[in-house]
Amino acid sequence: MLRKIVWDTFLRVEGSYQILKRIKKMNFKEMEDLQEKNLNQMLGHLKSDIPYYKKIIEREVFSYEVFSRLPIIDKKTIQQNFDAMTSRDAERRHPYVNFTGGSTGEPLKVIQDKEHARWGRAVKSLYDHWSGLEPGDKQLRLWGSERDVLGIGASHKQRLVRWLKNEKWVNTFVLTDILIKDIIDWINENNPVQITSYVDTAYEVAKFANKEEIKINFDGTLLTSAGTLFPQMEEEIKQAFGCRVFNRYGSREIGDIACSGYESDALKVFDPVHFVEVLDENLNPVGVGEFGDIYITTLKNYSMPLVRYKIGDVGVVHGYNKNGGVSSFSSIEGRSTSVLYDKNKNKVLPAYFIHMFGVVERDFDVDKFQVIQHVDLSFSINIVKKDDFDGEWYCKVSESIRKIVSLVIGEVDVKINLVEDIPKNSSGKYQYVVSEC
Secondary structure (H helix, E strand, C coil), rough: HHHHHHHHHHHHHHHHHHHHHCCCCCCCCHHHHHHHHHHHHHHHHHHHCCCHHHHCCCCCCCCHHHHHCCCCCCHHHHHHCCCCCCCCHHHHHCEEEEEEEECCCCEEEEEEEEEHHHHHHHHHHHHHHCCCCCCCCEEEEEEHHHHCCCCCCHHHHHHHHHHHCCEEECCCCCHHHHHHHHHHHHHHHHCCCCEEEHHHHHHHHHHHHHHCCCCHHHHHHHEECCCCCCHHHHHHHHHHCCCCCCEEEECCCCCEEEEEECCEEEEEECCEEEEEEEEECCCEEECCCCCCCCEEEEEECCCCCCCCEEEEEEEEEECCCCCCEEEEEEEEEEEHHHEEECCCCCCCCCCCHHHHHHCHHHCCCCCEEEECCCCCCEEEHHHHHEEECCHHHHHHHHHHHHHHHHHHHHHCCEEECCCCCCCCCCCCCCCCCEEEE
16 A cells, blocks of 8 residues: 555656546547547647658648658658657757667667656556556566666666566566476465566466466466467467456557557557557558558657657557547557568468467477568578477478468478577567568
């Protein structure tokens, strides 16, 4: 109770408590209306205070028809036009610098501000509420810590905040069997209200528990983030933890974008903070149930608004709102660099290979795998086999893998590599499928 009182007091002083109290009561219609208001205000700000947009904005009254004529931007655009995309009044907004995790090998520097942080904290708390976590509830966070890897450890401020929020953090950048056992033991002893975890970490812990037939005594909910929650991963996690699994989607340069809740497995976008588009190769909105590249417009970061920013992910649309923006996702399918192509240049989602390797062909007995498609459409399949293997096993697996590829891609060259390990990227995530096309 003391922790909750202190934390609530901090949020009141900081300002996000009042925002959270307000947005918790909003229905979807009110969210849409507030999004339209924020879009109008943002267009006016772009025209008056952002040099990059001063000669581009036609008018300050939002309509999707006008908005869709604004240019698409990406990391390279921001890097080349950094000063022109920074607001002339940024200094009065308490700005700070943030960086992406660099999962593509190219970290991005952006400027954010106090208002963006206040709304971001409120939205994160709202998504926690949707997934069953309230302030002060005991939480286990299976996350990554660069400071731990460097031997620095958490700062005094970080330790204080974690104590106030009743959070137990475990660094899972390097996930060994011993660490997995320690995690399961802690859960069994403490039974937290929620576990928030990297998708990959929760999946690896679940696979270990299921394979070793270790019971996890857990009555709470599990929230996955920082990765793609494929259906077979979710089923594995549910089997091990015996709980409801929620999914949250976001990024460092944007913040939390969407989250599932008790009412629906669809990932609901909190409309007032972001305007989300899912577009095809011709930059036209895709239909409900269809997938395309995700573009985000931030509506509360006035120091450096990101407008129609290609975030590098692919998603399936579940619904649209009255403003023409995506209101919910059926699923996030991963990085756009994970979309593969068959011999006719049709797109193949990475979920196919995740499903075939993880569910259909469980007798592979593969610890980890990675599918790489090269420019000439050929494949390299890296696999880590935990146990000893023989020639018969290798021939059987090779035949099955080549069949899996040919069924959707066609007859292409497939090279199968037995490797000691598949390293995580700089953000602590595995990239199961990589497309160089």
